[in-house]
Amino acid sequence: MLDIGTTATAKGAQLLSRARELAPVFRARAAEAEKARRIPQESIDDLREAGLLRTLQPAALGGYQLPLDEAVLITATVAEGCGSTGWIQGIFSDHCATLGMFDGRAQQDVWGASPDSLVSSGFLPAGRAFRVDGGFRLSGRWPFSSGCDHADWALVRSFVPGDSEPPELHMFLVAKSDYALIDGWHVMGMSGTGSKDFELKGEVFVPEHRTLSDRDLRNGTGPGSAFNGGALYRLPRHATVPFSLAAPLVGMAERALQLIVQNMRERSGGERRSVHEGAIHIRVAESAAEIDAARALMLRDCREAMEIARQGGQMSLDLRARNRRDIAYVASRCTRALDRLYAAAGAKSIFLDGEVQRLLRDIHAAGQHMALNVGH
Template structure:
C-alpha cells in the first residue's frame, strides 16, 4: 500500500514540529492521531471485512519507521495501536464485530504482561488486575490485557489475551518519564468484570498460528506468528528513532564549527567515521528485518509453514536490530557536542526515546539470543514469545 506510506511520509514535517509539544503533553496530540487516521495508517493491518487493507506487513513497518524518524513517541504509539488491528483479526468474528461493528476506526491499546487473574464462569471469565505501560490508551476505546486463567486449585492453567471495552476499565495517569514521554503509557485498572470467552485468545493458539479469526480473515497476513509481528512492531520504532537521529545529526554537523578546534565538524575524520559506522548499523538493522519478515510473508502467501528456525532468526535479528540502533544513536549523540544537551534539540530526544524503547521486555537481547543459540546447539526451545 504505497499510497499510505507516501501519505505518512508527507506527514513527517508536521510530526517533527510537534515533537516537543508531544513531550510536554505526555501523550500524542489528537491532531497527529487524526492525521494518521486520514492517511490510512491504522487500516494497514486491519482485516478487509472491516474496512482494512490487510497489507503486506513491510508496508506497515516502513510507515512506522517514517513516523518514528520524525517523533519517537508518535512512532511508538502508532506502531502499537497500528499492530492491534492485526491481532484482533485473530480473534473470533464476534469479537471483531464488537469492536468494529459500529466504528471501523475504533482503536485498541494493550498491556500483555500476565498481571490479570481470570476465573472461569459460565460463558467466560471474571477478570481483575492492574497493568502498566498501555501506550496510547487515551486514543483507544478498547484494550488487550494479559491474564492467567486459574484452575479449581488456584493455579494457572492458561495464558490469554483479554479484550475489554473502555467501560470495563479505568486509566490512571502515572506516565512521567525521561524517555518516550509523549506515549501516555498509563496504567489500566480492572475490578472484577465479566469477559465473554469469545473475547479472549490463548497464547498457545497464537504460537501455533491457528486462531479462530482465520475462519473469516483468510488473508496470508493473519497466518504470521504473533511473536514475529509484535516483536518487530516494538523494534521498528527504535530503528526509526535511530534514522531520525542520523538525519538530524548529519544536518547539524554539516554546519557546525567545533569551537575547541576552530574547524568545521564536517571536516573532522573522526566524525566522518562515526557517521559511517552509525549509517551501517542502521542499514543492517533494517535490512535483516526486511529480509526476515519478507521471507515469512512469502511462505504464508505460498501456503507453506514457517519453520521454527526462521522464527528464531526473526527474534534473534529483532533484538540485534534494537542493539544496533541504540549503538548508532549513542555514536551520534557522543559526536554532537555540548549544545546537543539543550532541551528541545532532536538528537537528545531521540537518544532518550531510543533508550526508553530498549527497556521494553521484547527488546531484551539475552533471552532471544539464548533461544537461537540453544536451538543451534541441538536443544529444544519452548517459549511463548516464539
C-alpha cells in the same frame, strides 16, 4: 529516506507517501507530546485521516491489511518525525494484526460500529481470570498501556488456572467502559506515548469469543484467519508482529543520522574542522551501516514470514527463534548507532530544546520494552 522498493502494493506506497508528508508535522509537535505526556489529539486525527492507523487492520472491516514488511516501514517513517508518535502508530498497528487473529465476532465488536476504533493493551501477564459459563471472569491492573488515552478497547494477558493442568496464558479483549486509567506516567523518554496503567472496575465478564489462547497466538492458529482470509493473520504473532515495535527505533536512528549529516554540512568557520576529522566520519559511517543493516534484517524477516504464510506453511521453531532474536537485535543496533551519533553531535546537543537529545532519550526508553531488550 526509507523506501518500500519495487515490491510495494499500491496502497502501501500511497500510505508511505502520506507518512513522509506527515513526519515534519509530527516533528513540530514532538515537544508538545512530551510535555503533555500523550500524543496530541491533532496527531491522532492526522494519523486517522491519512489511514495510517489501519495498516494492519482487516480489509473486511475497513482496514488495508498490508503485508507486514510494508507496514513496519510506514511505522519507521512516522517515527522519523516523532518517536512517541511512531511508537503509538506501531502499537495500534500491532493490535490490529493481533485482534485480526481473534474470533470474527470479537473483531466485529470493535470495528463493526466504527472502523476507526483503537485498541491499546496490557501485555505483561497480570490480574486474575477464571472460567465461568460462556466465558471468563477477569479482574486486575496492567501497566504500560501505550496510547490508552485514545483507545476504545484494550487487549490484556492473564493466566487461566486449569482443573488438572498448569495455568494457561490467554489474551482478553475488554471495553474501555470496563476499566479506569491510572496516571503514573512520569518518565525520562517516550513520554508522549502516555503509557499509563489501567485497572478493571471489579470483576468483568469476558465472553468466550473475546479471548484467545497464547498458544494460538504463538502458532498463528487463531480463528481470525478463517474470518478475514489472507496470510497476515496466520503469522505466529510473537515472532513477527512485534517488528511493529522495533520499527520506530529504526526511524529514530535514521532521523538522528539525518540531523548529524545536516549539521556537518552546515557548520562554518572554525566549526568546519570537525567535518574533516576522520573520527567523525568513521562514527557517522558506522552508524549509517548499522541502521541500514537493522532495516534490512527487519524487512527480510517480515517478508520471509509473509511468504511462508501465503504458501500455507508454518514457520519452523528455528525461524521463530531467529526472528525473536532479530527483533531485539534491530533495536539494539539502532540504539548503538544513535549513541554513536550523539557522541559526534557536539556540545549544543545537550540543550533540552534540541531534537537529538530527545531522540537519544526516546530510543533508550523504547529499548526497555520486553520484546526489544535481550536482557528481559
